[in-house]
Amino acid sequence: MLLIIGLILISLGLGVGFLVAFVWAARTGQFDDTDTPARRMLFDQTTSGKKNKKPNGF
Amino acid sequence: MKLIETDEDVKCFHCGDQCHLNYVQFDKKHFCCLGCQSVYQILLGSDLVDYYSLESTPGLPQSSDKLKFNYLENPEISSQVLDFASESLEKVRFFIPSIHCSSCIWLLENLHRINQGVLLSRANIGEKVVAVDYDPRILTLSDLVQLLVSIGYEPVISLDQQEAKTDHAADRALILKIAVAGFCFGNIMLLSFPDYLGLDLRIDGQLASWFKWITVALSIPVLAYCSSDYFKSAVNGLRQRYLNIDVPIALGILALAGRSYYEIVFDIGTGYLDSLAGLLFLLLIGRWFQHRTYNRLSFSRDFKSYFPLAVSKLDEGREQSVLVGQLQAGDVIMIRNSELIPADCVLLDEIAGVDYSFVNGESREIARRRGSIVFAGGRHIGLSARYQVQKPVSQSYLTQLWNHHSFREQKHDPRELMINSISKYFTVVVLLLAFSAAFYWLFIDPSRSVFVFTSVLIVACPCALAMTTPFTLGTMVNVFGRNKLYLKNAQVIDKMANISTLVFDKTGTLTELKGKMVLSGSLTADMANMLAALAVHSNHPVSRNVLLLLKDQFNLDPYTCVVSDFKEIPGMGISGKVNGSIIKLGNATFVGTNGSDDAGTLLSVDGKINGNFKYSMDFREGLGALFRNLTKGFRLALLSGDSDYQRTELENKFPLLEQLSFRQSPFDKLEFVSNLQKQGEKVMMLGDGLNDAGALQQSDVGIAVTDQTQHFTPASDGILHASVLGQLPAFMKLARCSRVIIVSGFVCSFLYNLVGLAFAVSGNLSPLIAAVLMPTSSISIVIFTTMAVKLAAVNLKLN
Structure with a gap:
């Protein structure tokens, strides 16, 4: 029986962990903008400077 | 760079607009105007032409008149605009309506390659906001804005940016409440499974009581945190002596919680905590659904968001930037081309053009002479001119409107909403029902009387009722x-x-203003050619539209004409000698007649008026x-x-x-x-x-x-x-239709309530029945209302 109570507490703890993670993420504004990062990741990482002007062909 | 003479179908490399007669060629690319070309030139200089490879023609058409941002030098203003300021770092967020594609993000996040003063810039395409960190020792705020303007991203600067941020906080709070309610709901349900399945946990009493106490612990955040808004709103309503929809909800929540805690503490039953958490979870989702609005559109602007933040005041000959609100009657201010006149003024200089399109939607330049009164809201056109302020901004003709009492009253009285007028009767009926059922049971079985009373409140709690309106609307x-x-x-x-x-x-x-000119008066083909030859040299929108009109009506060949002495006076017109005749195109004063103000743009050849051009206003x-x-x-x-x-x-x-x-x-x-x-x-x-x-x-x-x-x-x-x-x-x-849908939603939920009430009044409401009945009714109402709205929209041929 003690085992079951322990397991329940562990499962609750896991749930609370994810809840806290979500609260933290929402509070730091990670859900404020879901559109821009999706577009940003498609940009080529060319550093500034004339040498890298032409991206390598695909 | 050179002006090109042909007029084939050419699209601007920058903005994709049709290139007209006087387009610009640069770097083997075509541009519709000098504005677009200069943006390209800046990007080329900073090795940022990738801008054009991410999306084709990502730019927006450039307007020829750029506003001045000198007022940002004023520390009082810049401190209101900046989010953070120190000696070596300043942070600012700009709202830029023209952000629209991936290229925009890419360019705005590469600002540091154009100017080293920019340390970091992040764009948000959904909100059309760009956040910039920069080094004020290298780059001033007004230079930064000027930089954005020069690449075609003019920010809208107003002092009520604070508003948008608080909105964010409210949104987040609601989402957090939904998350907490959902978490508690799920876990309470899991722990209630033995109940649902009718397992007898009394074999091991300790396990059963553990389960119950954990659900109690899980219900506390639901009651204390998630439902706080409903209690607050109900108390507010009661204070103002009216029963809003949150009163019966709050009553239901209290009845659910009170009854459950009572049952658990005295070990009578397992309570209805799962129903409580589920109810709040669904209610909060409904609230969130209703509150998602267009937060980037501004619905509550007053005159402060339109007028410039500051103007140049002339103080003993020196120009000084002062906040618009601090202008006093008698002050002399300097207004530049295409700046808004912030207060009712008298013109001190000889002549100025004023365009009231901002006030009345009609784009028409009116000439004003020395000593005439110019009302606030007009846009000054032409060379810089001095004006003397007649009344402080808050008392001027236009802004007086905002002091009218209708702006101070709260526009929407929540009491007038249909849901609140219904909830008044609803609450009264439910309370009556609960009391009479309790009274009835008092005679039959007094011990169950309180149970029946709370059962009625729990079942009748208008969860479905409260979902109907938010989901429909x-x-x-x-x-x-x-x-x-x-x-x-x-x-x-x-x-x-x-x-x-x-x-x-x-x-x-x-x-609507179509940007098309209409010509009154007659022109010979020769004259049209001469005028076109002159107008080609000007980049002013009027000249360009005159050219378009001429191109439509005549078979032009302007390059046979010889133009000399070309002159363009901003806000007045253009003139020049074409094939020996002096041609003037401009307002009445410029061409030298006393024509009325709304004569439009006049054409004179050798001093003789030959016709005029007007923008057509079409229905x-x-x-x-x-x-x-x-x-x-x-x-x-x-x-x-x-x-x-x-x-x-x-x-x-x-x-x-x-x-x-x-x-x-x-x-x-x-x-x-x-x-x-x-x-x-x-x-x-x-x-x-x-x-x-x-x-x-x-x-x-x-x-x-x-x-x-x-x-x-x-x-x-x-x-x-x-x-x-x-x-x-x-x-x-x-x-x-919304009314019909809401009323049918009410009828449905009333039917559900009848079923529930039958259980409740007869004293048979088990937690299992409550747990099934409450979410089912809510969810079916949600499905019914959304489907009904979509059907109605399809019927009306809306998307």
Whole structure:
């Protein structure tokens, strides 16, 4: 029986962990903008400077 | 760089616009104007031409008049605009309406390659905001803004940026509440499974009590955190002595929690905590659904968001930037080309052009001479001029409107909403029912009386009732939004359903400026050639539109003409010697006549007036059908600030209009609406300019009509894209449907309640029945209302 109570507490703890993670993420504004990062990741990482002007062909 | 003479079908490399007669070629690419070309040049210089490879023609057409941002040097203003300031780092967030594609993000996040003073820039495409960190020792705030303007991203700077941030906080709080409620709901349900399955945990009493106490622990955040809004709102309502919809909800929550805790503490049963958490989870989702609005559209602008933040004041010959609010009568201010005049002023210099399009939607330049009074809201055109302030900004002609009492009253009294008027009766009936059931059981089995009383409250708790409105209206707001009518909030729909009279503003609302010129007077082909040869040299929109018109009407070959002595005087006109004759194109003073102010752009050849060009003001398409459709359900009226020269034309064209009024000042419009309201009409006003602001505010529903939703809309309840004006009858019908849908939702939920009440009154409400009944009723109501709205929209041929 003690085992079951322990397991329940562990499962609750896991749930609370994810809840806290979500609260933290929402509070730091990670859900404020879901559109821009999706577009940003498609940009080529060319550093500034004339040498890298032409991206390598695909 | 050179000007090109041909006029094939060429698209601008920067903005994709059609290139006209005087387009620009640079770096083997075509540009429609110097503005677009200069943006390209800047990007080329900073090795940022990848901008053009991410999306084709990502730029927006460049306007020729750029505003000055010198006032940002004023520390009082910059401190209000900046988010953070220190000696080596300043942070600022700009709202830039023209952000629209991946290229925009890429360019705005690479600002540091154009200017080293920029340390970091992050764009947000959803909110159209770019956040910039920069080093104030290298780059000043006004230089940064100037930099953004030079690459075609002009920020809109206003001092109420604080507002947007608090909105964010409220959104987040709601999402967190939903997360907590959902978490508790799920876990309480899991721990209630033995109950649902009817397992007898009493074999091991300890396990059962552990389960119960954990659910109690899980219910505390639900009660203390998630439901706080409902308690607050209910208490507020009671304080103002009326029963809003949150009163029965709060009662239900309290009954659920109280009964459950009582059962658990005295070990009588397992309580209804799963129902409590589920109820809040669904209620909060409904609230979130209803609250998602268009937070990047501004619905509550007052004059402060339109007028410049600061102007140059002349103090003993020295120019000094002062806040607009600090201007005193008698101050002398310096206004530059295309700046707004912030207060009622007298012109001190010889002549100036003033364009009141901002106020009345009519783009027409009016010449003003020394000593004449210029009202606030006009845009100064021409060389810089000095004005003397007559009245402080807050008392000027236009801003007086905002001091009118209609702006101070809260526009939407929640008491008037249908849901709240129904909830009043609902609460009374439920309380009566609960008391009489308790009273009845008092005679039969006094020990169960309290249980029956709470059971009735729990079941009748209008969870379904409270879902009907948010989901109906929330879905409807989305449908409207997809069809380009953006509403401030869902309550507006409830108001729209009641409207009996529609009042239209004429200029800018029913008419549109097409950017096309009309020529009056006759031109010979030779003269047209000569004029075109002259106009090619000017980049001013008027010159370009004159060229377009000439191109349409004549077979032009301007390059046979020889132009010399070309001169362009901003705000006045252009002149030059073509094939020996002196040609002037400009306003009345420039060409040297005493013509009236609304003569448009005049053409003179060798001192003789030969004709004039005017922008044509056309009625939008489909207005006849629009009025025909609307007249079936509404009284229609039209207001105009213009003189009544179009009266007969309007009367012939739109015979269905009941009332036509001309020469209406902003105050007259407001009075007109309020008189209608005194006759018991519910008025919806459709307008566009600042001069409609009073009427929009006074009306029951004020809708701003605009061609560009991100620009220049006065405070309103909704913003309608001008292209869908013809859909207005469908919008009104859909709004009226909302009532039918809500009422049928009420009927459904009432039926559910009847079933539940039958259990409750007979004293048989088990936690299992409650757990099944409450979510089922809520979810089926949600499905019913959203589907009904979508069906209604399809029927009305809306997207």
